[in-house]
Amino acid sequence: MKGNVIKYDRDNIDTDVIIPGQYLKIHDYAELATHAMEGLDPDFHSKVKEGDFILSGKNFGSGSSREHAPIALSHSGIKAVLALSFARIFYRNSVDGAFLLPIEIGQDAYDGISEGDEINIDVSSNEIQNITKNQTYKMKPFSEIIGKIIAAGGLFKYKPDQD
Amino acid sequence: MGKTLFEKIWESHIVVEKQNSPSLIYIDRHLVHEVTSPQAFEGLRINNRKVRRPDLTIATMDHNVPTTDRSLPILDQTSSVQIQTLEKNCKDFGIKLFGINSPNQGIVHVIGPQLGITLPGTTIVCGDSHTSTHGAFGALALGIGTSDVEHVLASQTMWLEKPKPFEIRVEGKRKNPHAVTAKDIVLSIIKNIGTGGGTGTVIEYRGEGITDLSMEQRMTICNMSIEAGARAGLIAPDEKTFDYLRDREYTPKNYESLVDTWKDHLKSDSDATFDKQFTLPIDDIAPQVSWGTNPGMTCDVTESIPTPDEFSKGDVNQKKGAEKALDYMDLKPGTLIEDIKIDRVFIGSCTNARLEDLIEASKVIKDQKISPHVKAMVVPGSQMVKKQAEEMGLDKIFINANFEWREAGCSMCLGMNPDILSPGERCASTSNRNFEGRQGTGGRTHLVSPVMAAAAAINGHFVDVRKMDLN
Numbered sequence: 204m205k206g207n208v209i210k211y212d213r214d215n216i217d218t219d220v221i222i223p224g225q226y227l228k229i230h231d232y233a234e235l236a237t238h239a240m241e242g243l244d245p246d247f248h249s250k251v252k253e254g255d256f257i258l259s260g261k262n263f264g265s266g267s268s269r270e271h272a273p274i275a276l277s278h279s280g281i282k283a284v285l286a287l288s289f290a291r292i293f294y295r296n297s298v299d300g301a302f303l304l305p306i307e308i309g310q311d312a313y314d315g316i317s318e319g320d321e322i323n324i325d326v327s328s329n330e331i332q333n334i335t336k337n338q339t340y341k342m343k344p345f346s347e348i349i350g351k352i353i354a355a356g357g358l359f360k361y362k363p364d365q366d
Numbered sequence: 367m368g369k370t371l372f373e374k375i376w377e378s379h380i381v382v383e384k385q386n387s388p389s390l391i392y393i394d395r396h397l398v399h400e401v402t403s404p405q406a407f408e409g410l411r412i413n414n415r416k417v418r419r420p421d422l423t424i425a426t427m428d429h430n431v432p433t434t435d436r437s438l439p440i441l442d443q444t445s446s447v448q449i450q451t452l453e454k455n456c457k458d459f460g461i462k463l464f465g466i467n468s469p470n471q472g473i474v475h476v477i478g479p480q481l482g483i484t485l486p487g488t489t490i491v492c493g494d495s496h497t498s499t500h501g502a503f504g505a506l507a508l509g510i511g512t513s514d515v516e517h518v519l520a521s522q523t524m525w526l527e528k529p530k531p532f533e534i535r536v537e538g539k540r541k542n543p544h545a546v547t548a549k550d551i552v553l554s555i556i557k558n559i560g561t562g563g564g565t566g567t568v569i570e571y572r573g574e575g576i577t578d579l580s581m582e583q584r585m586t587i588c589n590m591s592i593e594a595g596a597r598a599g600l601i602a603p604d605e606k607t608f609d610y611l612r613d614r615e616y617t618p619k620n621y622e623s624l625v626d627t628w629k630d631h632l633k634s635d636s637d638a639t640f641d642k643q644f645t646l647p648i649d650d651i652a653p654q655v656s657w658g659t660n661p662g663m664t665c666d667v668t669e670s671i672p673t674p675d676e677f678s679k680g681d682v683n684q685k686k687g688a689e690k691a692l693d694y695m696d697l698k699p700g701t702l703i704e705d706i707k708i709d710r711v712f713i714g715s716c717t718n719a720r721l722e723d724l725i726e727a728s729k730v731i732k733d734q735k736i737s738p739h740v741k742a743m744v745v746p747g748s749q750m751v752k753k754q755a756e757e758m759g760l761d762k763i764f765i766n767a768n769f770e771w772r773e774a775g776c777s778m779c780l781g782m783n784p785d786i787l788s789p790g791e792r793c794a795s796t797s798n799r800n801f802e803g804r805q806g807t808g809g810r811t812h813l814v815s816p817v818m819a820a821a822a823a824i825n826g827h828f829v830d831v832r833k834m835d836l837n
Contacts, residue, residue: 213690214683215561215660219801224780227401228430228444242803260683262562262595265660266799267780268402268495270511288562291597292495292509299513346527348387358513358525359409363382363390 204304204326205334206254206282209247210318216243216259217266218293222275224267235271236278253280256324258308258316260286264293270300277302283324285331285342287313298349301357306331312340326353368635370531371602372568375506375632379489381523388525394488396518397474398425398461400452401782402493406516407455417459418522424483425456426464428473429494430782433745433772436466445783459519470615472748472774475499475716479585480750482614486603486628491518496716496798498591501600502584503607504632506568508598529597532567533640534559536575538649544726544836546651548583549718549796549815551575552590553654557664559644564596567642570634571601575648581610582722589717590798593661602633655703655828656800656813658691663800664813665703667830673699694802695810696790703828706812710793711742711823712805713769713816715779718796719747721754723816728760729836730820731767737826743770743785745777769823781806794822 220242222235229235240247257276263286264272273296276284283304284297297305306324312331316322320335324342331340345353348363355361369377382390396419403425410417417423430445432438440446449466456463464470470477475496478484486504491497493515500507514524534555540546556563569591576584584601591599608625611617618624652666658677665672674692676699678684692699697706713719713727724744736742744764746752752774755761761771778785779797781804787793789808796819800811814822817831 212683213687215687217660217799217801219780219799219804223803223807224782225786225807227782228442228448230404242801242807262565265561265595266495266592266801268493268509268511270402270405270513288565290562290595291565292511296511296513299511299517346386348525358517359413 214260239275273302307343368637397492476747482617504603530641564594714745715797727820
């Protein structure tokens, strides 16, 4: 999975800046997406492209349980969020609805990848290749069941009794 | 080896357990509100599924309801649709709803305990992160997203990776318990362990500093567990817990026999081990005021705003975060907290809008007026809290001081309904999150206790409530 990186070099990106509360009444996902990241980066909607990734620090997605947060990012074109760590509800919501891949990275990837870099995420080998800088980093592998839910395309498509 | 309270509740709710895999957990109570449920009900319809246990599912509307006169129509069309959608979903799927005009309407985490729906030893979920509040009763209470709401509606179960038990001991006695409150304790904890300090854990709060608290104060503590990144927070039930839940509208008929079993069972064994521990001595803690854009950016009311270097202690991202926070908050390092002037005061939210919160705040403002440049409002946590407060005459105290006295709901805690800050406005708020834009685009939030908010309203800036007579 190849794409370019939008980097927010800070910790604690919360779900209120990912999708501010005033938009939680919107049920049209395309419209919701036009307000993604509005609380932090009003230019996000104009710069994001289909297939982009977000890179950020610790505790990404902290705060509210609103599934609108991964939905808004996903419908903006974001395929994965790479972060040093995730808040658990955001992580789970991302996987449950197969909205985007929450990928836990190490300090080397966080420091090595810059805004605009083109990277390739290879989930099968748990590697991230930085095509722009010709570097490779390890990602934290998904736990077994998270990998299966992702492979199935979300919680409701995953059938545990077939394991 | 002994077990923690969390492990006991966990083990008694396992439906399916496999090695190295999340467990399927049975859910005893599912609380539903209007914002995170519409897509879940839609999912049920598309797949032709029913709600498996409508009798264990309870709904109310809180996030997006107006707090002004409810005899008037809701002007915002999308809000009105969201409220009607919950009404229709509850009707179609046979779920008990405390609607906008019900005497039991209120913030879901206020009404659950108040109605006796929240019980010790149970598992409780809700599509809201502050579900951790119910942990004050010794329940395992988890905030979930909409996909999991649908999963629980359909199956009364959810998959969950087992969190690790985290012991937080609160030791000692506060010298002035009216001035230094549960809010100050929990803000102090988050200030110390950080907003990610509890990630992957269920916190059990223990110690004299916890058992001394009333049930309403314990709810304030557990409520903000999520702000430390924890999956849930809980407190072992005791006589205060059992007394609180006795004779509520939905208290089970066999309550006394339940209490007998809870008494023996619902506590961590003396030889139980925790994966993580933290101790907060509270003898000398001060009222807390947040200065930044997450709840960990907090200091004593007697302190001044730290420099980003002082705050970050060498962590580059923390330093950047503090710089951005100070810029957003329009604050300079070195400024005394007591010199920060405020424009608005919000007393409300699932953290601090219960009867005791309003009683304590009313003591501060009795026979006084709020500062002429401040706009202040009280939004009771539920219609029942509002009614009880009115029976005590608290509404008159607030109204005489020029506070607005509103109907129950989440209101300005999250800025979904018209109760929002204007850009640049600075608010002393009893809520739980000071995130950028949380209370309205460009709004600046300082998290404080109800007494600190009330005192700020009177003075127009933060003051140390320990200097006041609050008895």
